[in-house]
Amino acid sequence: MSLQTNLPGLPMKNPVMPASGCFGFGEEFAKWYDLNTLGAIALKATTAEPRFGNETPRVAETPAGMLNAIGLQNPGLEKVVSEKLAWLKALETPLLANIAGTTMEDYEKVAAELSSTNLIGALELNISCPNVKEGGIAFGTDPDLAAELTKRVKKAASCPVYVKLSPNVTDITVLAKAVEQAGADGLSMINTLSGMKIDTRSKKPLLANGSGGLSGPAIKPIAIRMIYEVRKQTELPIIGMGGISTCDDIIEFLMAGADAVAVGTANFTNPFICPELIEELEKWTLEQGMTSIQDIRRQGVIS
Amino acid sequence: MSLQTNLPGLPMKNPVMPASGCFGFGEEFAKWYDLNTLGAIALKATTAEPRFGNETPRVAETPAGMLNAIGLQNPGLEKVVSEKLAWLKALETPLLANIAGTTMEDYEKVAAELSSTNLIGALELNISCPNVKEGGIAFGTDPDLAAELTKRVKKAASCPVYVKLSPNVTDITVLAKAVEQAGADGLSMINTLSGMKIDTRSKKPLLANGSGGLSGPAIKPIAIRMIYEVRKQTELPIIGMGGISTCDDIIEFLMAGADAVAVGTANFTNPFICPELIEELEKWTLEQGMTSIQDIRRQGVIS
Amino acid sequence: MKKENMTICSNQEIAENTFEMELTGALVQDIQAPGQFLHIKPSHENVPLLRRPLSICDADQRGGTLSIIYRTEGIGTNLLSKKTNGETVDVLGPLGNGFSLSDINQEQTALIVGGGVGVPPLYGLARELARKGVHVETVLGFSDAEALFYEDAFKETGNVYVSTVDGSAGQKGFVTDVIDQEDLAFDRLYACGPTPMLKALENKFPKAEGFISLEERMGCGIGACFACVCHTQTDPEGSEYRKVCSDGPVFPLREVVL
């Protein structure tokens, strides 16, 4: 039996990775467990320049979910390479570097420099961050812009490129097909849904930023539906995410059409969630008498 | 102190109504309490012909939410008038008749006949049901079609017309403005988000229909964000809904910009939810020393 | 029909993953017939969100208590199984029609057929029938000996035959096999259990009179949301329907499409 999952640029020993922005650059979690148990690691978004992000409060709790408006805080390209990647180098686990920007040039620059380090397995284009105007959300909702950006980043980068799709669209399959035609090597989906919470005592939005991105179990049915729809339209590899917190959730994502999964918000509730899920998934696969986790996808959903 | 809320066609003694499809035509709830305590009643969608709807299972539970794919089951225009409205006639509570159809002609016909009974206060155009191809979802995602439909129904109907917006769009304000310009008297938002759950034991979507509409607390942050965005663009009356289950939720919706609210899924958990919330809202308004519930909206959100 | 915080008097495992819970509260007095059900909120929070339909197994209206028997399937029933004496549970009920006792007489024979957690509503029925002087024969089908419960309880109402799929208790096979083997005859048939079992019974006894109790995923439980509808056998493709929650859960044999 094998959980081995080979995606472009990401030879994963299991299909589970922490999701971008929910795991920093791994340093904190390395204190809790061996990061080599992970299938891959999606790094926090890197931008060309350092960013402080939004003011606090940056998170709010909602029913079975949370809103965040971190605002892409990160130390900037230079330090990500010199400090974060330098530290991550010691790991065997393949890295998926999430990148964001304001302009196409930003994306190209970050993509070129990160991939040229040869320390990352693949890039994940964040064109779907709902929390900063410059987070690329326009690229994420306009299929032409998304395709153009994908093309340019593909040219700039020396490694495979995944595009992370926004769920805040009328028809996600249109975006998926647009970036596929533009040469994307894979898809990540879904990013957070734009949401808001108002503090009725202060009469103000609870987040300093006003709105934020909704993640966690609450959005799982939306993620599943979108992956299911996109899978019917393309054979591109899909990294599925959105509310995963149990082994059954992972299986549900794989059945919907994902090839691998990312776990985001659940890392906050349980820092051990990723290794725990990997272990459970291994057990489940054995119980099912499967020879490979890929069997789930091959069977697909009977509907 | 007064909870009185006057919307076009709906002189409501409080801003709380059950949401369409979650209250049938009121008969069942009349066994539990006096329906005259309600601000209004949004009736189940009426179509020109009787509909059985989708096969079962039609509902599935999700984290802090539920999926439904009822498929607009209803006895059809004729019986709605002869049986349901005939029974509802005895109430003082104003009625908001939700209507759906496959073609513009369907909508016109149902709108004309229902409004000509003079038994309903206003119509709610359901152009956002995600669960049936004929549920008008195309009208709900294309601003031109939405505007055209609104115009035609306005002409056919002899009462105010609310348009119920779909959250499954890239920018809900575009739709809101389109139907406003087409003459809508008000907006209802939001309908359910399209979602899916896969039963990992059977490897099939849990709902017979495949996908369904996500409702309940899980979607509240999305509803609040959308109402907040639309409110910045229009002064049309908004009936807000999506996950309301507490008095604080109602206040949050009013602060976001809603003029009245509808309670959907929560009726299933607690059949007394509407009268209970009305009572709590009255108490809260008194405690706040408000003279009218409209004060909340007038203050608006400070952001 | 009430919404009430009922108090738990006892909650214990009576078979593998199967619990019996005794509850006390005013709504016990509203029970009209065996086969009615409760719609139970397993938690005061939003997760799980919906109520769970569970049949009333037995009721003691003088003592003001009722019992339910449930198998731990998912989140809701597992939460219920962890509750302890004195805690309260938010209950809506009694709901549904229940079994009618009026069309069977003292001298006649009732065949009761229950499968798995379809057994509970039949217990109250068996007791009422026996009390009325009806001759009661019961066939209970389970997956295996571990899942078996209430065999002795039913014995107080008449003969009991047990079947298990693996033969670890009673006869090996399905309830229909037992009925064949024992050559059971009856005036009225009452059944509750998995749909394949109910179908097998309708096929086996195409002219029998009697009632079956159905399960369907529910929203409201009170007839308002149309989650739980089924087609009728007279109009299997049309717009005619029955709601399991309010027209049922008990239907005459062959009324609805299984």
Add this chain to the structure above:
Amino acid sequence: MKKENMTICSNQEIAENTFEMELTGALVQDIQAPGQFLHIKPSHENVPLLRRPLSICDADQRGGTLSIIYRTEGIGTNLLSKKTNGETVDVLGPLGNGFSLSDINQEQTALIVGGGVGVPPLYGLARELARKGVHVETVLGFSDAEALFYEDAFKETGNVYVSTVDGSAGQKGFVTDVIDQEDLAFDRLYACGPTPMLKALENKFPKAEGFISLEERMGCGIGACFACVCHTQTDPEGSEYRKVCSDGPVFPLREVVL
């Protein structure tokens, strides 16, 4: 630093809407300094979803217990308040840096200023300081007499002055009023409480040395999500930052923007 199901030894209301909970478990042994905090999951379900940060009030490492004091604010703390002895709570901790005791000496005076539920982490600190032979003076501010707690407990560590906003206990006014009135002098200041209180202290003693403990809404609690950052006073608009959960919650006076 562990994730552990700690067992509740006691959980009782010690002031209006304020509870003290004693917990036992292995992670007590990992506590490094007073002022560290726990990240607690109030429910095993998905609602509420996030953990709640609550300061360690006191720890008995020999006995293997620690205590927290919390005010019931929203869903999480209300759920906690309903838990009973013997139940377990999912705890991540100890987290954060805590107060450093190394820069104050035996003969010196520590002024401890706590406001409301900012008081708990200062209790462990007061005890450690007193044990070290430091002269401890404590000012506790509350909204009113009903909210007051731990006055006597702090008395075991030195003088205690109380203020309440409405004057129903101690002196009427804010903690800064008491400090004025009593003309309290100190070598080191330690404070925790509402931000306006901390700001008032920084303004009042612009050159004082000492530490303050901050609150911020948190995601992970371990430094990974960047929910809890604050600006530094040396770079108030820039990209420099501190994370309350892992660089704090205790910071030197005037290090971060309040």
